[in-house]
Structures are given as C-alpha cells and as structure tokens.
Amino acid sequence: MKKVKIPEATIARLSVYSRFLNRMEKNGVDTVSSGEIAKGTASNSAQVRKDFAYFGGFGKRGVGYDVIDLNRNIKEILGLNKEWRAIIVGMGNLGKALAYYHGFSTRGFKIMGLFDNDPQKIGEKIDTLTVQDDQVMEKFLDNNEIDIMILTLPAEYTQAVVDRVEGKGIKGILNFAPTVIHASEGTQIRNVDLAVHLEVMSYNLTHSINKEQE
Amino acid sequence: MKKVKIPEATIARLSVYSRFLNRMEKNGVDTVSSGEIAKGTASNSAQVRKDFAYFGGFGKRGVGYDVIDLNRNIKEILGLNKEWRAIIVGMGNLGKALAYYHGFSTRGFKIMGLFDNDPQKIGEKIDTLTVQDDQVMEKFLDNNEIDIMILTLPAEYTQAVVDRVEGKGIKGILNFAPTVIHASEGTQIRNVDLAVHLEVMSYNLTHSINKEQE
DNA sequence: ATCTGTGAACCGGTTCACAGCC
DNA sequence: GGCTGTGAACCGGTTCACAGAT
Numbered sequence: 001m002k003k004v005k006i007p008e009a010t011i012a013r014l015s016v017y018s019r020f021l022n023r024m025e026k027n028g029v030d031t032v033s034s035g036e037i038a039k040g041t042a043s044n045s046a047q048v049r050k051d052f053a054y055f056g057g058f059g060k061r062g063v064g065y066d067v068i069d070l071n072r073n074i075k076e077i078l079g080l081n082k083e084w085r086a087i088i089v090g091m092g093n094l095g096k097a098l099a100y101y102h103g104f105s106t107r108g109f110k111i112m113g114l115f116d117n118d119p120q121k122i123g124e125k126i127d128t129l130t131v132q133d134d135q136v137m138e139k140f141l142d143n144n145e146i147d148i149m150i151l152t153l154p155a156e157y158t159q160a161v162v163d164r165v166e167g168k169g170i171k172g173i174l175n176f177a178p179t180v181i182h183a184s185e186g187t188q189i190r191n192v193d194l195a196v197h198l199e200v201m202s203y204n205l206t207h208s209i210n211k212e213q214e
Numbered sequence: 215m216k217k218v219k220i221p222e223a224t225i226a227r228l229s230v231y232s233r234f235l236n237r238m239e240k241n242g243v244d245t246v247s248s249g250e251i252a253k254g255t256a257s258n259s260a261q262v263r264k265d266f267a268y269f270g271g272f273g274k275r276g277v278g279y280d281v282i283d284l285n286r287n288i289k290e291i292l293g294l295n296k297e298w299r300a301i302i303v304g305m306g307n308l309g310k311a312l313a314y315y316h317g318f319s320t321r322g323f324k325i326m327g328l329f330d331n332d333p334q335k336i337g338e339k340i341d342t343l344t345v346q347d348d349q350v351m352e353k354f355l356d357n358n359e360i361d362i363m364i365l366t367l368p369a370e371y372t373q374a375v376v377d378r379v380e381g382k383g384i385k386g387i388l389n390f391a392p393t394v395i396h397a398s399e400g401t402q403i404r405n406v407d408l409a410v411h412l413e414v415m416s417y418n419l420t421h422s423i424n425k426e427q428e
Numbered sequence: 429a430t431c432t433g434t435g436a437a438c439c440g441g442t443t444c445a446c447a448g449c450c
Numbered sequence: 451g452g453c454t455g456t457g458a459a460c461c462g463g464t465t466c467a468c469a470g471a472t
Binding site for chain 1: 225229230255256293294298307308310312317386392394409410411413414417418
C-alpha cells in the first residue's frame, strides 16, 4: 500500500462494488473473486483488483475476497460507517422522490428535513417528515447538525439558498439543478444532471456508437 | 476537422454547454467566449475550445461564438433535432418524478407511456398520462415506435423487463436500478446510480478532499 | 491450480502554449 | 488586442502480464 492519488473513478466503483457485495451478503455468498465482482458490476477483474490495491488489498491469493470483510472495508473507506445527516430543499417531484428514496437511507444518509417556499407544499407529509417553510431553514440548521444539503429546485433559486446556509455547517451540496453554484472554500459541491445521460445516449444512438458495458 | 475518437466526456460537456447556451439565448446574449462558457459550466476555456474543435470549430477568432448558431450545432451533434420517444417502467417515486420532470421534455425526450404492475398504481393519472398495466407493455411497444426505455424499478425486476422488450425496437435503456442488465447487441445501456454521488461525497468529506469545481 | 497484488506499458483525455484570424 | 483553433506535452487512469501467495 502506497500513498498515491486515488482516482475518483475508483471511489465511484467502490460504491458500486459495495452494493453488489450487499446483494452477495444477502444471498449468503461468503467468498467472491475479482472476476465475479467485475461481472456483477460491469467492470473487469484487473480494474477491481487495482481499485482494492490502492487501499492495501483485501483478498487471499488463490482464494478471493471474503464478502463481509471486503464490504465492511469498502464502507469504511467510503466513510459510510457514520451517519450522514441531510436536508432536501425543493419539494418538487424530484425532491419528493429523493425524500422517499430508500437507496439513500439504507446507505447511511438520513434525511432530517424537507423545505420548500410554496405554501401549498408546506405542511405536507412525506414519508415520516413534514415539509417545512424554507424561511425556518437557517434556524433548523442551527439546531440540527446537518452535513449535506440536497438541492432539487429550479436553477434560478439555487445560488440564493446556497448563500443563505453559508456558515451553518453544511459540508457538502448535491445539486440537481443544471447550473454552477458557488459555495465557500471547503464545501463539497457535486452536480447531478439527469438530462446528460439521455443526451449522451441520444448522441450514441444518432452516431451508432456501441458502447460495451461489461 | 479530423475523424478522431471523441471522448464521451466531451459529449457530456456538450450537453451541459447547451443548457447554458439556452439560458444565454433566453437572456438575449448573442455572443459568448469560450471563457464565459467555461465559467458558466464549471469547465475551462481550453477544454471548451477543444470540445468544439472535434466537430470543426464554430467560433470566430477574436470574437467568440454566436450563441444561437452554436447551440443549434451542439443540439444537432447530440441528435436532439429529432424527437425521442420514451416509456418509463416502474411508477415508484423516482419513476413519477421523472414522468413529471420537465428537464426531459424540454430537451426533446417525450414520455409516451408509463407502466407498473401494481394494481394500486395502474390507472393513476400522472401529468397527462395514465399508468398502464405492465402486461400490455409489449402490445404498446408494437403499436408505438418507442426508442428509449427508462427503468425505475427494483433491481430484481429489471432484467425480466429487459428480456420482455427484446426485439420491440427499443434502442436505449436508461437504468436507475443498481444492477447490471444485459440486452441484445446494439442496445445502448446507461446506468444511473444516484447513491454513488452521495458516497463519493462521503469519501471526500471523510478524507478532506477538496475538489475544485470551477 | 487458482486467484490476488502490482510495476510497467499503454492509452486517452486534459492542459499548454502559440500560431492564425478577426 | 482579443479570442479561436490545434499540435504537442503532459497527466492520470486502465490494462497487461507476471510474480507471489495459498
């Protein structure tokens, strides 16, 4: 194990491997090889081994990887052994969908609050939470340690919200609006643009590009 | 303009540039420089120019790019000058959110049908469409030319649905389930895993990695 | 015999730096 | 003078191929 820069692509793949390993765990499988992991995650075995090698290697030569042990290690690397507390701002359909989305809660991301400025939506119950007036957001952040803010509102409102939470302890922002936002140094910003996927697909279909996926 | 392999990353950025240009168009801006595009899309000017260069260059030296002209060119490259017809299978919260999502329709992706196997959901009206019994999906595909299938159902059901639409003219599949799916040669498959973004963020926060984003 | 771990080779995308044009 | 277009240099991630462990 050497101290080298780890590709972000490796981190993203670890996340995918981990979900595959969850399934293996549930199925009672206790050992997997890099080849099996590759097959289950659209990767390749050398890549899988290399990804693990950045962190020292978790396998046994000639045998493979212990599913539970490997999964625990990956989760720890990803920082999923703690609970991350998040809020969602913007209770349109996407915001609602994410509020219900179990793919977050099962991975240690706890949605603590939902906010909107639309009186129609304020007070609405979504899963176990009630949508709050976004005017009380700052106060909520003062009283609850929130790590992550998920933004699912129209592009024109995002920056204003980001400015309002400045200094309230938010460490990361997951932005679904197709616009660049600026936060203070040290705040992680990640942009997710759902249309991009369809448009890359459109390009590939238009130009008959057959991307291999396994 | 030379015939070289175009990075997929370039295609994804073109999609982002185009949405930025839409906004410029709406604001009545008629010329932009590569630097301005870069600033508005978290890229850098050399990258922007290089991306365009793959397709021959659309600008005027010393001046910049004509917003409308450039945007039209990008959309054509991306294959967005035609209408893509899609269905969504799985009317959970994410499926619903995507059914309502205007970010698709405004970019030329028309949702033609919604399907689910839950009697509770069948018949429900979502936007202008009614959720149909997924048993009639094959028939629907026979009667409507559908290009794209968006899968928003639990991982364990995805492959069965993919198998059922074999040979029905589906050219691309956008899969939101965290699992590998197999389709016939030539069918584009793109996987979107929403949890990955949060988990990469978790990793970065845990290891204090400050990714520059502009 | 099998499967991991890893340096080395390779490949492809990004950035640089400057020539070319307005 | 300003901004594009682009070969060249650079950088980083992926793949290869084999040594090492069980």
